[in-house]
Amino acid sequence: MRKLCLLLLLLGCMASLHAEDGYRLxxxxxxxxxxxxxxxxxxxxxxxxxxxxxxxxxxxxxELQQALxxxxxxxxxxxxQAQGASLVAGTLQELGTIAKDxxxxxxxxxxxxxxxxxxxxxxAKRTVITANTPVGVLYGVFHFLRLLQTHEPIRQLxxxxxxxxxxRLLDHWDNLNRTVERGYAGFSIWDWHKLPGYIxxxxxxxxxxxxxxxxxxxxxxxxxxNALSLSKAYLEKTAALANVFRPYGIRVYLxxxxxxxxxxxxxxxxxxxxxxxxxxxxxxxxxxxxxxPDFGGFLVKANxxxxxxxxxxxxxHADGANMLADALAPYKGIVMxxxxxxxxxxxxxxxxxxxEEFKPLDGQFRExxxxxxxxGPIDFQPREPFHPLFGAMPQTPLMMEFQLTQEYLGxxxxxxxxxxxxxxxxxxxxxxxxxxxxVAKVIDGTLEGxxxxxxxxxxxxxxxxNWTGHPFGQANxxxxxxxxxxxxxxxxxxxxxxxxxxxxxxxxxxNPVKKMMLASHETLVNYMTPLGLHHIMGYSHHYxxxxxxxxxxxxxxxxxxxxxxxxxxxGFDRTPSGSNALGQYTPEARxxxxxxxxxxxxxxxxxxxxxxxxxxxxxxxxxxEMCYRYQSGVQGVQQMLNTWDSVVRYVDxxxxxxxxxxxxxxxxxxxxxxxxxxxxxxxxxxxPLPPGIPAPAxxxxxxxxxxxxxxxx
Ligand code: BDP
Numbered sequence: 001m002r003k004l005c006l007l008l009l010l011l012g013c014m015a016s017l018h019a020e021d022g023y024r025l026x027x028x029x030x031x032x033x034x035x036x037x038x039x040x041x042x043x044x045x046x047x048x049x050x051x052x053x054x055x056x057x058x059x060x061x062x063e064l065q066q067a068l069x070x071x072x073x074x075x076x077x078x079x080x081q082a083q084g085a086s087l088v089a090g091t092l093q094e095l096g097t098i099a100k101d102x103x104x105x106x107x108x109x110x111x112x113x114x115x116x117x118x119x120x121x122x123x124a125k126r127t128v129i130t131a132n133t134p135v136g137v138l139y140g141v142f143h144f145l146r147l148l149q150t151h152e153p154i155r156q157l158x159x160x161x162x163x164x165x166x167x168r169l170l171d172h173w174d175n176l177n178r179t180v181e182r183g184y185a186g187f188s189i190w191d192w193h194k195l196p197g198y199i200x201x202x203x204x205x206x207x208x209x210x211x212x213x214x215x216x217x218x219x220x221x222x223x224x225x226n227a228l229s230l231s232k233a234y235l236e237k238t239a240a241l242a243n244v245f246r247p248y249g250i251r252v253y254l255x256x257x258x259x260x261x262x263x264x265x266x267x268x269x270x271x272x273x274x275x276x277x278x279x280x281x282x283x284x285x286x287x288x289x290x291x292x293p294d295f296g297g298f299l300v301k302a303n304x305x306x307x308x309x310x311x312x313x314x315x316x317h318a319d320g321a322n323m324l325a326d327a328l329a330p331y332k333g334i335v336m337x338x339x340x341x342x343x344x345x346x347x348x349x350x351x352x353x354x355x356e357e358f359k360p361l362d363g364q365f366r367e368x369x370x371x372x373x374x375x376g377p378i379d380f381q382p383r384e385p386f387h388p389l390f391g392a393m394p395q396t397p398l399m400m401e402f403q404l405t406q407e408y409l410g411x412x413x414x415x416x417x418x419x420x421x422x423x424x425x426x427x428x429x430x431x432x433x434x435x436x437x438x439v440a441k442v443i444d445g446t447l448e449g450x451x452x453x454x455x456x457x458x459x460x461x462x463x464x465x466n467w468t469g470h471p472f473g474q475a476n477x478x479x480x481x482x483x484x485x486x487x488x489x490x491x492x493x494x495x496x497x498x499x500x501x502x503x504x505x506x507x508x509x510x511n512p513v514k515k516m517m518l519a520s521h522e523t524l525v526n527y528m529t530p531l532g533l534h535h536i537m538g539y540s541h542h543y544x545x546x547x548x549x550x551x552x553x554x555x556x557x558x559x560x561x562x563x564x565x566x567x568x569x570x571g572f573d574r575t576p577s578g579s580n581a582l583g584q585y586t587p588e589a590r591x592x593x594x595x596x597x598x599x600x601x602x603x604x605x606x607x608x609x610x611x612x613x614x615x616x617x618x619x620x621x622x623x624x625e626m627c628y629r630y631q632s633g634v635q636g637v638q639q640m641l642n643t644w645d646s647v648v649r650y651v652d653x654x655x656x657x658x659x660x661x662x663x664x665x666x667x668x669x670x671x672x673x674x675x676x677x678x679x680x681x682x683x684x685x686x687x688p689l690p691p692g693i694p695a696p697a698x699x700x701x702x703x704x705x706x707x708x709x710x711x712x713x
Contacts, residue, residue, distance in 0.1 A: 020652035022466025025209045025474055026501040029070040029149065033505065037151055038072065044086060044127065044154055047077045051090030051098070055247035056134035060089060060141040063208065067145050082126075087144075089129040089137050099130045106160045107132055113216070113249070114162025115140030119155065127157060135216075135249035142212040150500040161485075164444045167334070167370075167399065167454030168484035169217040169253070170210070170477075171299060172461070176229065181222050182405050182542075184412035184712055185462030185469035190220060196240030202463075203241060207248035213481025217251045219456070223301040223338065225255040227263040230284060239291040251296035253336075258300060258320060259308040260284075271313035272323035281327040289331050297333035298324055299372070299456075304341040317341075317357065318364035325366035332368075336399055336456070339373045339389055342556070349572075349579035350556040351377045355388050359584075363395040370397040370452050375425045377581070378562075380408055380458075381534040382525045383421065385593070385603055388584035390439045391430025397452035400426075400443045404476045405460040407542055409524055411712065412460065412469025414666045415640060415659070416524045417517035419479040419491030426487050431588035440487040455484040470662055471655050474502060475517065492518060509650035516643045519636060525602075527633025527670040531626060532571065532605035535562040536677070541713035544669065545676040548704055563605065565684040569612050569622070571605035582607060601625070612685040623685040627693045630674035637663065637670045676703035 032038040045068060050061040061078070064087075068076040079085045082098045092099055092107055101120040107130070110116055115131040117140055129140040143161060147154055173181035174188035189202055210218070220238060221229045228234055242252045261267040261280040271277055288295050302309025302320055310320030321337040328335060339354045358371060365371070371393065376384020380403040390398060402422055409416050426440040437447055445453035457480035460468045468474050475498045482494050495514045503509060528545070529536060536547035536559040550560045564572055574581040575594055582590045593599045593607045601616055612623045620628065641663045648656040675696035678689065680703070689695065696703075 020654050022471050022474070022655060022658075023205075025205075025467065026149075026478055026498060027067075027145075027205075027208060027212060028501065029067040029145070031073045032071055032148070032151070034151060041148060041154065042072050042074055045072065045076060047079045047085045048087045048089070049079045049082050049085035051082070051088070052094035052134065054134040056138045056249060057090065057094075059208075059211075059247045060134075060138045063138075063141055063145065064089070067148075071145075071148050083124075086124075086126045087129070088126055089141055091134055091137055092130050092132060095128065095130055099128055102128060102130060109160050109162060110136060111162045112136065113139065113214075114160070115143065117144055117157045117159040119157045127154065135211075138211055138249060139214060146212070146497065146501065150497055151505045163214055163485045164487060165453045165455050165484050166445075166451070167217055167336075167456075168215050168481065169219060169454065169456040170215055170404075170459040170461070170480070171219045171223070171255075171401070171456045172459045173222045173224075173405070174220065175222050176226055176234070180405075180462055181224060182407040182458075182713065183460075183462050184405065185460060185467060185473070186464040187462060189461060189463050189467075190237075190241065192234070192237055195237035199240065199244060203244045206461075207245045207250055209477075210250055210481065211248040213478055214485040215481045216249050217253055217296050218245065219253040219255055219299045219336075221255045223255045223299060224305070224307060225257040225301070227257045227260040229254055230256065230260050230264055230288070232287070235288060235291045242292045242294070246294065251294055252292060253296040253299055254288075256298040256300050256324065257308070258302045258310070259312075269313065270308060272310050272315050272319045273313070278323055278327070281324060285327045285331065285333070289333075295331065295333060297328050297335055297368075299336045299338070300324065301338045301340065303343065304338070316361055316364070318361045321369045322364075322366045325369045329366070329368055334452070335366075335369045336372045336454070337365075337369055338401070339371050339387075340379070340401070349574065349581050351572075351574060351581040352579065352584060355392060355584045358389055359392050361396075362393040365396050367452070370399045370454060372399040372401050372454075372456060374401045374403075375422070378534055382409055382521075382529045383424075383532075383602060384534065385606055386425050386428040386430070386439050388581070390428075390442045391432035391437060391586060391589070392584070394432065394448045397445060397450040397454075398442055399454040399456060400439075401456050401458065402480060403458040404473075404480055405458055406473070408537060409528075410666065410669065411543065412464075412473055413662055414524060414669070415470060415472045415517075415663060416520045417472065417479075417491070417495060418476045418521060419483065419494050420518060421521050422479070422483060423491050426483070429589060431586040435588070444487055455480070455487065457484075466658075471502075471659055472517070474498070478502075503655075504650050506650050509647050512643050512647055516640050520640065523633050523636030523640070525633070526629045526636060527673045530629030530633070531601055531622070532603045532607070533563055534606065535559055538708065538711070541708060541711035543708050543711035543713075544706070545673045545703070547677055547680050548700075564609060565681055567684055567686070569610045569614070570681065570684065571609045572607070573609040574607045578609065612687060620690075621687075623681075623687045624690045626681065627678060627690050630678055631693050634667070634670045634674050637667045641667060671697070672703075676700075679703060 106116045115136045117129050131137045178188040259270040261270045261277045265280045301307050303311040325335045342350050342353045373387050373389050377387050428439050430437045441447040460473050478498045479494045495517045499510050538544045538546040539549045547559045550558045552558045555561050596608045614622045616625045679696045679700040
């Protein structure tokens with residue numbers, strides 16, 4: 001008997017050691033570790049009652065049934081009536097008098113997707129989660145569970161929360177063959193071949209995880225789209241996914257290939273002003289809505305990087321977007337038309353092209369169109385100034401596009417927490433309507449009074465067991481949802497929430513790791529692209545440093561086009577003496593960057609060609625500062641490793657080891673970036689490495705000879 005007990009105990013321990021594979025994301029629902037808190041929660045939550053039976057409320061109840069017994073380590077009865085229930089959830093309509101103490105103004109503030117959580121005392125003391133709609137209640141339930149998972153007090157709650165953005169989306173760059181463009185966490189989670197018959201449990205867990213952070217839409221396929229996605233067979237597959245996501249308040253969207261009328265419909269043209277083409281899209285949408293009655297709409301990449309678009313027919317982006325918008329309007333569908341465009345004429349400065357093409361179209365788009373703009377003008381670089389279109393198209397809703405998948409930030413091997421950078425962009429002042437016209441206010445619609453507002457994140461999700469490859473990649477997915485709900489949220493608060501739910505509430509763990517996360521972006525910028533360097537990565541796959549590369553077929557695919565290093569200095573002159581891209585910003589916004597003397601070091605080489613001997617704010621020459629930045633980036637990663645070593649005892653073995661291995665790779669790659677970039681730039685500066693900067697491990701020729709034919713891309 002004793003032996004059996006020991007064996008069971010051992011097996012139990014082994015199971016728990018291996019149980020943490022990261023699959024559960026922020027929905028782990030671990031038993032509350034603090035005894036006093038556990039008791040307090042148990043006292044407050046004795047029985048639950050969920051009023052109503054709509055699909056969103058059913059999944060809300062399921063979530064409570066899964067979470068509460070696990071968190072509280074106790075059976076929690078589900079009651080058929082409010083009497084005796086200390087936790088009650090339902091729409092205002094369904095709760096009736098139970099919610100009578102919740103102020104009408106609170107419900108008004110909550111709007112269609114928001115919620116209220118109040119502790120009421122009559123007729124009995126209980127927590128009431130309510131909203132105007134079932135999905136609002138679901139969001140409220142997830143919020144309540146977050147409070148428990150992050151060990152917040154729940155005795156006297158009066159929470160009112162409503163999303164500030166209407167469209168909160170993930171954009172999957174997933175292909176139909178399950179490869180993922182710039183995806184580093186395995187293959188696509190959409191198993192198109194087995195759909196619609198086989199519904200993977202992952203789809204449901206994906207929906208749960210997203211609903212928990214307020215994501216309400218998902219674009220399933222790559223922006224470099226395949227017209228096949230719009231065929232009957234694939235619409236049936238998409239409909240099956242939509243059915244899984246619907247109860248969670250998540251709509252599906254598709255990337256539409258502009259030339260689909262030709263490829264899928266056999267027409268001779270895709271000209272948006274051609275009546276036959278217009279009819280084709282109308283018929284196609286009728287078909288789509290017959291499968292998916294709440295289909296969200298289209299995301300379109302047109303006339304960019306070889307994708308077809310209205311310009312092929314001498315039409316504008318507005319002509320193209322409006323044609324699709326008209327076909328979607330009867331169903332209340334939307335068009336998200338991307339501003340990431342560049343073509344052959346971008347040679348002078350690619351920075352400027354999106355603004356030049358889109359700004360003149362302001363005011364010409366239909367009401368159900370938003371222009372979706374990447375955070376910066378070039379392309380998801382480790383740091384970019386905000387895109388000059390923000391603040392330049394007052395009559396057009398602009399959606400934010402952030403990239404979660406780390407195409408230019410070390411793939412899923414590097415730990416980099418992005419919200420600090422997102423904050424930098426959101427807090428940037430466009431001065432469109434004077435001081436305080438931040439990018440956040442542009443995208444939440446408040447600056448210009450647009451009801452249409454949104455944020456999208458290019459997803460970092462794949463079929464890796466832990467979804468994002470790097471365990472810390474989950475934090476960026478989490479943050480996207482939270483920041484789309486409220487673009488004012490601080491990155492420190494988001495990291496705190498995420499760590500507590502994903503790892504542990506122990507302050508000995510949370511505090512140092514949070515610090516490490518918050519510093520990680522600057523660290524990465526330092527070892528990859530300090531001082532405003534950009535686009536100096538390996539050609540095509542974008543892996544590793546290749547600032548020397550000059551063989552790409554287009555000038556602006558070459559790193560040398562962007563850094564412009566020579567004997568005199570380095571950097572892209574975007575002042576009036578150069579490309580004058582700065583002229584695209586309002587005078588107040590451009591003032592921070594236009595003078596070499598007071599341009600912040602972070603953006604220096606974005607806007608100026610700077611002599612190697614120029615003295616920076618630190619008092620060092622540009623060359624020396626560049627060396628120090630690269631070195632401090634490498635040291636930053638070493639510090640991350642030290643921090644991780646000091647907290648591993650608070651982490652399960654599996655994730656502790658994974659993160660450690662990844663940090664070790666990151667350290668090697670950071671050193672590689674430093675050594676390769678400094679060796680190369682030194683050929684121009686002709687200056688010695690300052691004291692404290694180690695000599696590169698290899699020759700420049702060695703770094704230049706490295707090739708990575710199978711790097712993921
Ligand atoms: C670039 C990627 C490319 C994407 C493109 C886009 O390298 O794979 O297709 O962005 O956003 O960064 O359309």
